[in-house]
Amino acid sequence: MFRTVTVGLDGSPESRAAAEWAAREARLRGLPLKIVHVAERPPVPVAQAPLVGPETSQHWTRPVPREAAEGLRLRHPGLEVLTEPLTGAVPEALCEAAASAELLVLGSRGFGGIGGFVVGSVSLAVVARVERPVVLVREGEQAADEHRMDPAGVPSAATPFRPVVLGLDVDHPDDALLEFAFDAAVRRETSLRVVSAWPETVMPHYRFPDDAALQDDLERSHRTALAEALRPWRQKFPGLDVMDASRCGSAAQVVVDAARDASLAVVGRRIRTGALGAHIGHVTHAALHHIGAPVAVVAHG
Numbered sequence: 001m002f003r004t005v006t007v008g009l010d011g012s013p014e015s016r017a018a019a020e021w022a023a024r025e026a027r028l029r030g031l032p033l034k035i036v037h038v039a040e041r042p043p044v045p046v047a048q049a050p051l052v053g054p055e056t057s058q059h060w061t062r063p064v065p066r067e068a069a070e071g072l073r074l075r076h077p078g079l080e081v082l083t084e085p086l087t088g089a090v091p092e093a094l095c096e097a098a099a100s101a102e103l104l105v106l107g108s109r110g111f112g113g114i115g116g117f118v119v120g121s122v123s124l125a126v127v128a129r130v131e132r133p134v135v136l137v138r139e140g141e142q143a144a145d146e147h148r149m150d151p152a153g154v155p156s157a158a159t160p161f162r163p164v165v166l167g168l169d170v171d172h173p174d175d176a177l178l179e180f181a182f183d184a185a186v187r188r189e190t191s192l193r194v195v196s197a198w199p200e201t202v203m204p205h206y207r208f209p210d211d212a213a214l215q216d217d218l219e220r221s222h223r224t225a226l227a228e229a230l231r232p233w234r235q236k237f238p239g240l241d242v243m244d245a246s247r248c249g250s251a252a253q254v255v256v257d258a259a260r261d262a263s264l265a266v267v268g269r270r271i272r273t274g275a276l277g278a279h280i281g282h283v284t285h286a287a288l289h290h291i292g293a294p295v296a297v298v299a300h301g
Contacts, residue, residue, distance in 0.1 A: 004034040005100035011101035014107030014139035021137045022105040029239040032080040038093045047054040103133040107238040146263035161190035162263040167255035173229035174300035191241040193257040197251035262293040
């Protein structure tokens with residue numbers, strides 16, 4: 001199937017940052033970039049007005065601005081940039097566009113009132129439903145942000161990439177999630193940091209003599225499970241520097257902490273629906289709201 005790196009562009013600062021990231025990712029993957037823009041439908045009173053002129057109609061059905069595509073071609077020479085205007089409800093249109101994409105890229109706004117990033121309802125709805133990988137990019141994201149500082153301590157896109165960070169559930173180590181993270185690290189020629197969490201089983205105020213031994217057993221068991229999950233992938237990617245860490249505590253907090261210096265954070269979303277519809281899980285929810293780096297959400301069974 002003909003695949004692209006597809007980005008949703010609505011003209012907002014966060015969607016423009018997403019488009020720039022998507023262009024860089026398309027070049028890493030050797031794929032075309034497709035910009036999709038969902039045309040805003042006119043309100044019913046406007047649509048039914050008898051004296052609507054062409055300029056008003058164009059305002060409500062405006063396609064992707066030509067300048068955005070032209071600018072991306074200039075800033076990324078040799079990159080094939082396609083545009084596709086879409087109509088309909090935004091979440092549904094983006095989900096349909098993602099079906100033929102290698103991955104879908106969306107924007108996410110800056111910090112909210114509680115110290116986290118603002119993930120819009122459209123982005124959350126798409127992440128919860130799309131079965132292709134979705135990457136959310138923050139407003140203001142720059143290429144240099146994903147790279148290490150140069151020797152003078154100055155941000156630079158010419159230095160090596162920061163590590164890719166993968167949050168892994170060792171009880172359900174899905175191949176699609178692992179492959180995406182390993183492939184992303186290889187394409188960036190950087191290391192892969194895999195983190196996993198295991199819960200503390202006793203309350204700190206009610207410890208017994210055997211509690212420490214029990215915790216040690218649990219830690220060894222979890223470390224072994226993590227090593228076993230990664231063993232075939234280390235063999236498949238022998239040249240990749242893979243660091244693994246098993247931490248006691250909240251899985252969401254462990255992933256957020258590990259990704260503070262990441263070029264890309266990768267988390268999974270189990271494909272499941274309940275009485276209230278699709279879900280993204282608490283770890284993925286925390287990653288989307290609190291990790292500053294671009295976050296890739298990989299759906300798996």
